[in-house]
Amino acid sequence: MKKVLVPLAKGFEEIEAVSIIDVLRRAGADVVVASVDGSECVCSSHNVRVLTDCALSAVDSSSFDMIALPGGSEGATTLATDALPQKLIKEFHAKGKFVAAICAAPIALHAAGILQNVPYTCYPGCNAQIGGLYTEDKNVVVSDKIITSRGPATALAFALTLVEVLFGTPKAKELAAGMLKTCC
Amino acid sequence: MKKVLVPLAKGFEEIEAVSIIDVLRRAGADVVVASVDGSECVCSSHNVRVLTDCALSAVDSSSFDMIALPGGSEGATTLATDALPQKLIKEFHAKGKFVAAICAAPIALHAAGILQNVPYTCYPGCNAQIGGLYTEDKNVVVSDKIITSRGPATALAFALTLVEVLFGTPKAKELAAGMLKTCC
Numbered sequence: 001m002k003k004v005l006v007p008l009a010k011g012f013e014e015i016e017a018v019s020i021i022d023v024l025r026r027a028g029a030d031v032v033v034a035s036v037d038g039s040e041c042v043c044s045s046h047n048v049r050v051l052t053d054c055a056l057s058a059v060d061s062s063s064f065d066m067i068a069l070p071g072g073s074e075g076a077t078t079l080a081t082d083a084l085p086q087k088l089i090k091e092f093h094a095k096g097k098f099v100a101a102i103c104a105a106p107i108a109l110h111a112a113g114i115l116q117n118v119p120y121t122c123y124p125g126c127n128a129q130i131g132g133l134y135t136e137d138k139n140v141v142v143s144d145k146i147i148t149s150r151g152p153a154t155a156l157a158f159a160l161t162l163v164e165v166l167f168g169t170p171k172a173k174e175l176a177a178g179m180l181k182t183c184c
Numbered sequence: 185m186k187k188v189l190v191p192l193a194k195g196f197e198e199i200e201a202v203s204i205i206d207v208l209r210r211a212g213a214d215v216v217v218a219s220v221d222g223s224e225c226v227c228s229s230h231n232v233r234v235l236t237d238c239a240l241s242a243v244d245s246s247s248f249d250m251i252a253l254p255g256g257s258e259g260a261t262t263l264a265t266d267a268l269p270q271k272l273i274k275e276f277h278a279k280g281k282f283v284a285a286i287c288a289a290p291i292a293l294h295a296a297g298i299l300q301n302v303p304y305t306c307y308p309g310c311n312a313q314i315g316g317l318y319t320e321d322k323n324v325v326v327s328d329k330i331i332t333s334r335g336p337a338t339a340l341a342f343a344l345t346l347v348e349v350l351f352g353t354p355k356a357k358e359l360a361a362g363m364l365k366t367c368c
Contacts, residue, residue, distance in 0.1 A: 015340070015363075018202045018232055022336070025230040033232075041235060046209040048202055048217075051225060051233035124364075151364040152206070156199070156337055179199075180308075180335040 002029045002166045004066045007056050007085050009036040011074025014044035015152040016102050020068050023159035026175050027167050034059050036082055045072040056084055067092045068162060071103020071123060071151065079108035086112050093145070098165060102149040102158050106130060109146065120148040156181060186213045186350045188250045191240050191269050193220040195258025198228035199336040200286050204252050207343035210359050211351050218243050220266055229256040240268055251276045252346060255287020255307060255335065263292035270296050277329070282349060286333040286342050290314060293330065304332040340365060 004024050008017060017033075024031045035042045038055035067088060069079055079085045089112040092099050101109050106122035109115045110130040119133040121141045127134035135141050139154040140161045147165065149158035160181065164172035176182060188208050192201060201217075208215045219226045222239035251272060253263055263269045273296040276283050285293050290306035293299045294314040303317040305325045311318035319325050323338040324345045331349065333342035344365065348356035360366060 014202045014206050015199070018198045018228075021232055022198050022228075022230045044206075046206045048205055049235035051235065153340055153360075153363045153365040176337075179337045181337040 002066070003064045004029050004031045004068055004162070004166075005059060005061070005064045005088070006031060006033050006068050006070070007036050007079065007088070008033060008042040008050065008052055008070070009075040009078035009082070009085070010043055011045045011072050011078070012042065012070045013072035013075065013103055013152060014046060014048045014050070016072070016155045016158075017044070017050070017070035019155035019159045020070060020102075020162065023156065023163060023175060023179070024068075024166075026178070027163040027171055029166065032059065032064075036078055036085055045074065056088070061088055061091060064092070064097065065166060066098035066100060066162065069101040069105035069108055071101075071105045073104050076104035076107055079105055080111040089114065096145060098145050098147065098162075100147040100158070100162055102155060103151045106148050109148070114146065118143045118146055120146065121150050122148060123151045186250070187248045188213050188215045188252055188346070188350075189243060189245070189248045189272070190215060190217050190252050190254070191220050191263065191272070192217060192226040192234065192236055192254070193259040193262035193266070193269070194227055195229045195256050195262070196226065196254045197256035197259065197287055197336060198230060198232045198234070200256070200339045200342075201228070201234070201254035203339035203343045204254060204286075204346065207340065207347060207359060207363070208252075208350075210362070211347040211355055213350060216243065216248075220262055220269055229258065240272070245272055245275060248276070248281065249350060250282035250284060250346065253285040253289035253292055255285075255289045257288050260288035260291055263289055264295040273298065280329060282329050282331065282346075284331040284342070284346055286339060287335045290332050293332070298330065302327045302330055304330065305334050306332060307335045
């Protein structure tokens, strides 16, 4: 069983978060949605209120294979500045686990110091804060165990890439077909 | 102010629902998320628990411009068989308001009797239940006030089309650019 941690902070981008959760659960992953501030309900950037599975502080991080961060300016800023998600990003990276971030959330990887000399992408403009090896011509960038993507319209491709690295290409292709990704 | 009603029934497809809500709110619509069974929290097809704004039975339907239905097999079946969403679909259509459905949800429009002689699309296979003027080569079909689409991967295009019919093409193009739709 592959286990994926999705931290939600107030102001997360809901298409991005839900694409990650939905697609990884379709693949069979155990996806744990955890609130950064410990509240049961977290409100997205456009006021969709999602109930979380637990508080991030209550998570046993050792049992996970991946941490995947949705964007949204406010949510990503919290992921970049709050001590707990920063500690977890560093820990997952140090243990050779997958670390994934989309849209504004790569700023949280940068804040954790793990994007140095790593090709990445992000929401256009956020790269100004990050510098380094910004890649603007790809929707999803896989750099060893660090996976980044650009924004709401690339969220499905991003989530399918997370499936690919955890479950293999045939599973990702099967899900893409079922979600009609081939037709877009 | 444009007002859009999004009924959620247990087992709704979460990428589709959230794309509708997120994109229409970005456009400035007043989007009301209403639970078909009256519960405050509705669970999606992949166990994302979303808090609704109100019960569908408490909605004053006269104030809305559009009803937009997410898919998901279980949720769409409820929309097709429960008396209240069926009454609302018929009422919106009879009053010349927009009626929109994606994925499996066009079966609810069919059940309400409003898809006769209307070109539509839906999740591949659901057309077997509906018959009529199924269009398989388009991701979004606009037939006067009835707008239909195919599945999770077409949800963003569907939501942007809802913005287009309510707010005009420039607003839809502006949002598409901001969500990086042009890059996919």
